[in-house]
Amino acid sequence: MGKRTVPLLSRSLQLRHVDAGSCNGCESELAAITNPIYDAQRFGVDVVASPRHADVLTVSGPVTRQMEEALRRTHQAMGEPRLVVSVGDCAAGGCPFAGSYASHRGVGEVLRVDAHIPGCPPSPADIVRHLRALMGQV
Amino acid sequence: MSMASEGLTPVLAVQEVEASGLGAAVAASLGRGARYLTMAASDHREDEGRLRVDVVLAPGGPGPLEVLRLHLPPQRAEYASLTPILPAVHWDEREARDLLGVVPLGHPDPRPLVLPDDWPRGLHPLRRDVPWDVHPASAVGAAWSARLAEGEGVVHMPVGPVHAGIIDSGHFAFSLMGESILHLDVRLGWKHRGVEKTVEGTPWEEASAAVERVCATCSASQQAAWSEAVEQILGWPLPPRAVWLRTILLECERLANHINDIAALPAGTGYTVAAMAGSVLKERMLRLAAQAFGHRYLFGAIRPGGVARDLDPAAGTGLRQGLGELRGDLERLTQRMLRHPGFVDRIHGTGVLRPSTARDLGGVGPVARASGVRQDLRLDRPYLAYRQLAPLLVVEEEGDVAARLRVRIREAAVSLELLDRLLHGLPPGPWRAPAPAGAERASGLGIGACESPRGAQVHYLELRQGRIFRLRIRSSSFANWPLLLEAVPGNLIGDFPLINKSFELCYACSDR
Numbered sequence: 081m082g083k084r085t086v087p088l089l090s091r092s093l094q095l096r097h098v099d100a101g102s103c104n105g106c107e108s109e110l111a112a113i114t115n116p117i118y119d120a121q122r123f124g125v126d127v128v129a130s131p132r133h134a135d136v137l138t139v140s141g142p143v144t145r146q147m148e149e150a151l152r153r154t155h156q157a158m159g160e161p162r163l164v165v166s167v168g169d170c171a172a173g174g175c176p177f178a179g180s181y182a183s184h185r186g187v188g189e190v191l192r193v194d195a196h197i198p199g200c201p202p203s204p205a206d207i208v209r210h211l212r213a214l215m216g217q218v
Numbered sequence: 219m220s221m222a223s224e225g226l227t228p229v230l231a232v233q234e235v236e237a238s239g240l241g242a243a244v245a246a247s248l249g250r251g252a253r254y255l256t257m258a259a260s261d262h263r264e265d266e267g268r269l270r271v272d273v274v275l276a277p278g279g280p281g282p283l284e285v286l287r288l289h290l291p292p293q294r295a296e297y298a299s300l301t302p303i304l305p306a307v308h309w310d311e312r313e314a315r316d317l318l319g320v321v322p323l324g325h326p327d328p329r330p331l332v333l334p335d336d337w338p339r340g341l342h343p344l345r346r347d348v349p350w351d352v353h354p355a356s357a358v359g360a361a362w363s364a365r366l367a368e369g370e371g372v373v374h375m376p377v378g379p380v381h382a383g384i385i386d387s388g389h390f391a392f393s394l395m396g397e398s399i400l401h402l403d404v405r406l407g408w409k410h411r412g413v414e415k416t417v418e419g420t421p422w423e424e425a426s427a428a429v430e431r432v433c434a435t436c437s438a439s440q441q442a443a444w445s446e447a448v449e450q451i452l453g454w455p456l457p458p459r460a461v462w463l464r465t466i467l468l469e470c471e472r473l474a475n476h477i478n479d480i481a482a483l484p485a486g487t488g489y490t491v492a493a494m495a496g497s498v499l500k501e502r503m504l505r506l507a508a509q510a511f512g513h514r515y516l517f518g519a520i521r522p523g524g525v526a527r528d529l530d531p532a533a534g535t536g537l538r539q540g541l542g543e544l545r546g547d548l549e550r551l552t553q554r555m556l557r558h559p560g561f562v563d564r565i566h567g568t569g570v571l572r573p574s575t576a577r578d579l580g581g582v583g584p585v586a587r588a589s590g591v592r593q594d595l596r597l598d599r600p601y602l603a604y605r606q607l608a609p610l611l612v613v614e615e616e617g618d619v620a621a622r623l624r625v626r627i628r629e630a631a632v633s634l635e636l637l638d639r640l641l642h643g644l645p646p647g648p649w650r651a652p653a654p655a656g657a658e659r660a661s662g663l664g665i666g667a668c669e670s671p672r673g674a675q676v677h678y679l680e681l682r683q684g685r686i687f688r689l690r691i692r693s694s695s696f697a698n699w700p701l702l703l704e705a706v707p708g709n710l711i712g713d714f715p716l717i718n719k720s721f722e723l724c725y726a727c728s729d730r
Binding site: 097098099100101102103104105107108109110111112115116117127129130131141142144145146147150154175176177179180181182183200201203204 | 416431432437
């Protein structure tokens with residue numbers, strides 16, 4: 081009997097978010113992906129309250145000095161397999177404050193990043209599109 | 219506030235005071251009905267051999283802003299803390315101690331406010347001889363520790379900096395007796411990015427992109443306060459159309475925030491239908507903003523001398539029409555919310571901020587107005603188009619979650635009304651004025667302030683030879699965080715998210 085295989089995480093992606101020094105624009109747009117207009121749940125994407133339940137860690141901001149450890153610990157708390165997605169230009173090093181005394185130059189300096197969602201901030205539609213691409217849906 | 223176009227009246231009145239006389243000078247000013255706006259410490263050792271502390275107050279009536287200036291020798295940079303006579307400065311003083319090593323003697327809270335836990339003691343990053351990109355090794359010493367209530371049966375519950383929902387990072391330390399909150403302490407600074415140090419030395423023409431990214435949800439207010447400070451220094455009057463467009467941008471921002479904050483409350487009570495309906499209205503507002511001004515959060519909309527681009531007639535008509543449609547839907551939603559018995563039961567009498575506390579701690583914006591504080595910069599020191607079109611002052615007295623909700627509902631209606639009149643009466647002409655001669659080498663002090671969706675947003679700016687020497691941003695949330703800590707004790711832990719949402723404070727602009 082041929083068993084149909086489904087790519088990993090292609091139908092359900094549980095997401096946990098860490099704000100590592102954003103301007104809160106990325107949070108505002110991320111929160112919108114589950115509103116009735118974007119309704120990311122219909123694609124199997126949902127936001128969960130604990131890293132222990134999460135498949136993907138989304139991170140915004142350049143990673144401030146004070147948030148570095150909390151970010152690492154949140155990542156460590158996730159089970160395998162786990163993915164890291166940087167959200168917004170700051171998280172990829174494009175933050176106007178990147179490299180200051182209080183800040184890293186992006187998530188890549190702290191964690192291995194599997195995918196990036198560009199934008200300042202990325203719109204909810206962009207975020208949903210990139211997450212679906214990560215799941216192999218599009 | 220007062221633009222240079224006002225003519226002969228000076229915008230600022232600087233008065234130098236002795237360290238021993240600062241408290242008396244502040245008290246006298248407050249006694250005359252002045253209101254505290256901001257405080258900024260700065261490092262003038264290179265040219266003057268001393269540090270500086272400026273305390274800025276707005277007089278009770280018209281007239282220039284009062285700047286009380288204190289000079290401090292670097293070897294003994296200390297003064298008697300102002301917190302005992304003006305509690306509103308207690309976080310400002312902690313911040314200045316962290317960043318510039320200016321010590322408020324007798325301050326009731328010796329803990330750091332914004333610096334990281336592992337930051338070495340005695341290294342003050344906003345001193346000018348500390349490099350912008352210094353990355354000192356981890357040190358022990360400056361770490362923050364929670365203030366907790368102690369006693370038999372008292373349980374301590376730390377929450378954050380990473381939260382269960384998609385919100386900014388911050389840490390709360392609850393002391394609980396059963397489900398009742400005895401005491402709440404907060405540790406902010408997780409998002410401290412070194413904004414103010416980063417822009418030092420930047421020519422003012424190039425700083426807008428950084429300034430507008432201090433906070434997305436109040437970006438237009440940041441841009442407006444920043445631009446006003448620059449214009450004040452340069453003596454740069456705005457053309458009428460720019461004045462109008464800037465006001466439209468500020469009111470659009472207020473509306474987007476108020477809709478967001480109105481929709482966030484039912485989410486805190488499990489009333490999902492209303493929260494979802496509200497989130498749709500917010501999305502519609504963000505789309506209207508993007509269609510009219512090119513960005514959902516109005517990044518890149520305002521620039522010194524005017525606005526960054528014009529509103530074309532078709533976009534103006536579209537905005538006016540879209541807002542008209544939004545008005546009815548928002549009204550229906552809020553009426554439905556206020557008729558929902560379960561929701562109403564949760565918000566009444568919850569998270570009460572007493573009027574005296576709101577006043578004494580210097581609360582601002584809708585939070586203060588919901589506790590009976592009759593204060594709104596749009597009316598108290600009219601600026602931009604508010605000089606001609608005064609908005610209605612919205613005040614409630616109860617100070618609970620319900621009162622904060624009602625203030626936002628009523629203010630949203632006032633904003634919609636105001637926007638309709640602004641869009642209808644938009645004057646023709648240029649939307650940006652050319653910079654005055656010598657603008658690229660200008661020096662001086664400017665203070666820009668506006669009433670953001672959450673209250674007074676104040677930018678203290680010193681330019682030297684056209685470059686930023688010192689920018690200090692005092693956001694409305696920075697002013698209101700200490701008030702939250704007063705409104706929470708005595709409530710149930712399960713009501714904390716609801717109370718927190720009713721304050722809707724921003725971490726990004728508080729931490730900077």
